[in-house]
Amino acid sequence: MVLDANRPPLQRAYTARVGVAGLTLALLFVIALASGRVPVAISDVFSALSGLVQPHPAGFSTADVVAQLRVPRALVAMLIGAALAVSGLCSQVALRNPLAAPDVLGVSAGAALGACIAILTGSFPPVLAAFVGGMAIALLVDTAARHVGARSGRDPVLVLILIGVSVGALCAAGITLTKWWADPFSKGPTLTFWLAGGLGNAGWREVGLLLVPLALALGLLLWLKQKLPILELGDEVAASAGANVTALRRLALVAISLATAATVAVGGLLGWLALIVPHLARALSPPGVAQPWALSALLGAALMLAVDTLCRSVSDVELPPGVVLAVLGVPGFLWVLLRRARL
Amino acid sequence: MGVVAWGAGVSALIETRQLVCGFGGRALHQPVDLEIHAGESWVLLGANGAGKSTLLRTLLGLQAPISGSVHIENAPLTTLTSAQKAAILAYVPQRALIPEGLTVEALLRLGAYRDAALLANIPHVLEQVNASVWRERLVTELSGGEQQRVLIARALVQGAKVLVLDEPTAHLDIASSQEITALLVQICAAGISVIFSSHDPNDALRLHAKTLAFLPSGAIESFSENTLTAADLARIYSVPFLALALDGRHRFIPHER
Numbered sequence: 001m002v003l004d005a006n007r008p009p010l011q012r013a014y015t016a017r018v019g020v021a022g023l024t025l026a027l028l029f030v031i032a033l034a035s036g037r038v039p040v041a042i043s044d045v046f047s048a049l050s051g052l053v054q055p056h057p058a059g060f061s062t063a064d065v066v067a068q069l070r071v072p073r074a075l076v077a078m079l080i081g082a083a084l085a086v087s088g089l090c091s092q093v094a095l096r097n098p099l100a101a102p103d104v105l106g107v108s109a110g111a112a113l114g115a116c117i118a119i120l121t122g123s124f125p126p127v128l129a130a131f132v133g134g135m136a137i138a139l140l141v142d143t144a145a146r147h148v149g150a151r152s153g154r155d156p157v158l159v160l161i162l163i164g165v166s167v168g169a170l171c172a173a174g175i176t177l178t179k180w181w182a183d184p185f186s187k188g189p190t191l192t193f194w195l196a197g198g199l200g201n202a203g204w205r206e207v208g209l210l211l212v213p214l215a216l217a218l219g220l221l222l223w224l225k226q227k228l229p230i231l232e233l234g235d236e237v238a239a240s241a242g243a244n245v246t247a248l249r250r251l252a253l254v255a256i257s258l259a260t261a262a263t264v265a266v267g268g269l270l271g272w273l274a275l276i277v278p279h280l281a282r283a284l285s286p287p288g289v290a291q292p293w294a295l296s297a298l299l300g301a302a303l304m305l306a307v308d309t310l311c312r313s314v315s316d317v318e319l320p321p322g323v324v325l326a327v328l329g330v331p332g333f334l335w336v337l338l339r340r341a342r343l
Numbered sequence: 344m345g346v347v348a349w350g351a352g353v354s355a356l357i358e359t360r361q362l363v364c365g366f367g368g369r370a371l372h373q374p375v376d377l378e379i380h381a382g383e384s385w386v387l388l389g390a391n392g393a394g395k396s397t398l399l400r401t402l403l404g405l406q407a408p409i410s411g412s413v414h415i416e417n418a419p420l421t422t423l424t425s426a427q428k429a430a431i432l433a434y435v436p437q438r439a440l441i442p443e444g445l446t447v448e449a450l451l452r453l454g455a456y457r458d459a460a461l462l463a464n465i466p467h468v469l470e471q472v473n474a475s476v477w478r479e480r481l482v483t484e485l486s487g488g489e490q491q492r493v494l495i496a497r498a499l500v501q502g503a504k505v506l507v508l509d510e511p512t513a514h515l516d517i518a519s520s521q522e523i524t525a526l527l528v529q530i531c532a533a534g535i536s537v538i539f540s541s542h543d544p545n546d547a548l549r550l551h552a553k554t555l556a557f558l559p560s561g562a563i564e565s566f567s568e569n570t571l572t573a574a575d576l577a578r579i580y581s582v583p584f585l586a587l588a589l590d591g592r593h594r595f596i597p598h599e600r
Contacts, residue, residue: 010446010479096440229449230456232442233497236405241501242429242457282444287481290444 013286021298032309076202077308078301083259085300088274094252101275102260105164109171110137111264116178127265134261197268213262220255362411387540389557395540433498437509454500472496488519508539
């Protein structure tokens, strides 16, 4: 932790908050396993969890509901939430902009467009297409930004965001086009359903799909985490302090694209979470912690898990998580912002 | 006209060869041959837009020259990595970003980016800029003058041979401005070269520094220590200057036209 900005007293206050967030997440996890259309007693949740380790006798039981449906779905929700939150924080640090998020970089839209084209043509797996789409757009935006930035002498971060937003809009147009093109009786509903986002199909397979890209992104981030704070000084001062600003930012983009494309491939467009969770985490951190990575990850996981549990529990028809996320998240976010503004 | 080379024969820390700086192909000044040696201090004087900041940024490798070249310890600047440059030149820009949510110590730790061993410099540097008491404070909570001292401290942690500052006393009140100038004098005395742009020609006297003067004609002239005259300043600023001796100190004062 050579360049870690935190001193012991500060570190202790922050660690305490991370601990509270971790406990909250564990509690939410148990609640998520118990709630749903088939109610499961808390004691059964624990016996089902131990059954995950030991082989279970054949036959359908509440333990199977927990082990085969709810555990993987909760894991997917937590992984997506944590990945999006950390991607959001990484974008905000790498671009030194509080409004930055994978959406702003065009990565989410690129991944979604890739998946839509795959669903429309049926020629290759949507998950793979989402990766290719997300990474391709990230690469395109970064390359274009470097060329434009170098030629115009304008703030490279601003150029990157401008190009990201415009390319994202272009991808959104592409997505609309695929919907317009799609057969309204077969492919059309699949597209619409997938774009609304949701974890209705999340199982152990989806957990596996998320693990590899997220592990790669996490590895990259753990290395970047100590380097990225130098960008807070601005590109020129960071470069004069010995940082390779272009390489740092590009690696951050790779980590963001990997993580975001994975979440889009599994859960559809839920990107809004990436923007607000880092702000929540910062508001809940002691002053002096500029990059609350762990707290963002835990809060993102907790928020996504809570939202998904509500979505599948409150009515017979699953609600789209994007809607619940907004209804639940926006007032909470505004409350934290206003509270912090007063302090 | 070029600039007379000082201390010719000794290998220069920074050397420019027929260097022309500018933006978008538009040159801001005539070609300049400059040699900056270890331990020397330089003040860049000139009107707004004369090219002082641009020359500093070009020396740092943050911007490509229109023509000519910059050499650092005899190596072309373009062949050096960021980390190699950072070991020789540290930079404090005119409008530094003040990172939010960062304590003074956290800011200083960023100065050790190129080499974690530099973290050991922090306590000494904090004392040097007289900022030890603010170690735990947020940088955003400090006053303008205090922030400038902390930003200079961040650059000092870098352990570079040369400190490059772009108008370090701009936007500061008189007391803070004097504190920063005194700090620069102290940094020079500690053996670090200071190169900075200023709108106060007296800074050249205070630091016993060499002067690089950007003239309205686009020419760049250099003056060795204590050779600057009121007539030279009149040529630089197109305003008459008076040279006074106050309490045994020589100072220049602009005369209203």
